[in-house]
Amino acid sequence: MHQVQPRPTSIRIFLADGTPEGLRVIEKSNWTGRAVVANRSQFERALARSEMAQPGVYVLTGLTEEGASKLYVGEADVLGERIKQHVSGKEFWTRTVAFTSTNEGLNKANVRYLESRLLTLAKTANQWALDNGTFPAPPPLSEADRADAEWFLAEMLVIFPLLGIDAFESATNQAATTQTEKAEAPLALYLNERGAEGTGKEVADGFVVLKGSQARAEETVSIHDYMREQRQLLQERGVLAPLDGKLVFTQDFRFSSPSTAAGVLVGGASNGRIAWKDASGKTLKAIQDARLAKV
Structure with a gap:
């Protein structure tokens, strides 16, 4: 359709x-x-x-x-x-x-x-x-x-x-729609820390991690139970699959917030507004603050 x-x-x-x-x-x-x-x-x-x-x-x-x-x-x-x-x-x-x-x-x-x-x-x-x-x-x-x-x-x-x-x-459709409607939004945001490498986009009601992003297989000692369960559930449903010592996203997946998305990728707590950056290195927080300053 x-x-x-x-x-x-x-x-x-x-x-x-x-x-x-x-x-x-x-x-x-x-x-x-x-x-x-x-x-x-x-x-x-x-x-x-x-x-x-x-x-x-x-x-x-x-x-x-x-x-x-x-x-x-x-x-x-x-x-x-x-x-x-x-x-x-x-x-x-x-x-x-x-x-x-x-x-x-x-x-x-x-x-x-x-x-x-x-x-x-x-x-x-x-x-x-x-x-x-x-x-x-x-x-x-x-x-x-x-x-x-x-x-x-x-x-x-x-x-x-x-x-x-x-x-x-689907997260793919929502990311594409949001990108069309919000021309000022960056084409893509990137996360690269603790061995995790991800690409994502802001959407109206959350944050989409794109297919092919690589999550760290190991988890921090202090990882919250909710985050551990999220990672386990995504593996059970085939959204995350093991590959070369990492966990790879087999599809685009929408999370409730950039921090949840970042936490799943790094296997522990992460401030998504700081962890996600555009190609020039500007953080999501800086991008959002600049956007509000224009209003």
């Missing part, structure tokens, strides 16, 4: 319980879709909504035992009944986001197609751990139905990041 050009839009978030942490209903201008967002503890109230009696596609979000983001993608003829089965069937999730249509425009084939596409995007991006054990192929759709489903998917992908779910966007 080609990259959709971002455009100004309006999104309405209705606080059904009157609180930001409560049940939320999300709608977007000129879109027939609707999302119901509920924490696990609120799911009983979500079941009472009419949207949950309709067909749709949903995600469950939570954390792995190591504290990494984890996701499950599913589809259902009746959203409420299916998600209810996961209350006792899956322990990891703390929130669900369920998408349906306000004009009954989603049928079984549509939601199966959306489920398959979301799983493909999440698996390809490899940013979150996936709880799904199978990855079904998309069902056959007519050219017109497939175009409609892709349009519905594109609108969903605008909403997910607003909820802190960036599992479906």
Whole structure:
């Protein structure tokens, strides 16, 4: 699917319980879709909504035992009944986001197609751990139905990041988009310390380490448990692979901050705003300070 050009839009978030942490209903201008967002503890109230009696596609979000983001993608003829089965069937999730249509425009084939596409995007991006054990192929759709489903998917992908779910966007695409939108940003930033050699870029919600960057295999004695677990998890998922005594990034990967990215590379604590530098040696901190000075 080609990259959709971002455009100004309006999104309405209705606080059904009157609180930001409560049940939320999300709608977007000129879109027939609707999302119901509920924490696990609120799911009983979500079941009472009419949207949950309709067909749709949903995600469950939570954390792995190591504290990494984890996701499950599913589809259902009746959203409420299916998600209810996961209350006792899956322990990891703390929130669900369920998408349906306000004009009954989603049928079984549509939601199966959306489920398959979301799983493909999440698996390809490899940013979150996936709880799904199978990855079904998309069902056959007519050219017109497939175009409609892709349009519905594109609108969903605008909403997910607003909820802190960036599992479906590859770090490669995000780095390229950010570079296009921020012409003043350096083409690339580099880290070269403690035997680690990395290349990365700033993105809107974090920092991307580029494929081919080399992390140090050894870890410092004082490395934080979280950093050690992050490195171990990335190795288990194949993002980091051993090569010639180092750990090489097999893909672009997005971290929450430049310091987390730097810490994974050097195997210990690191101030990413100082460790990452442009080709002339200017630190990320200096680059950010200069950028703010222009405002």
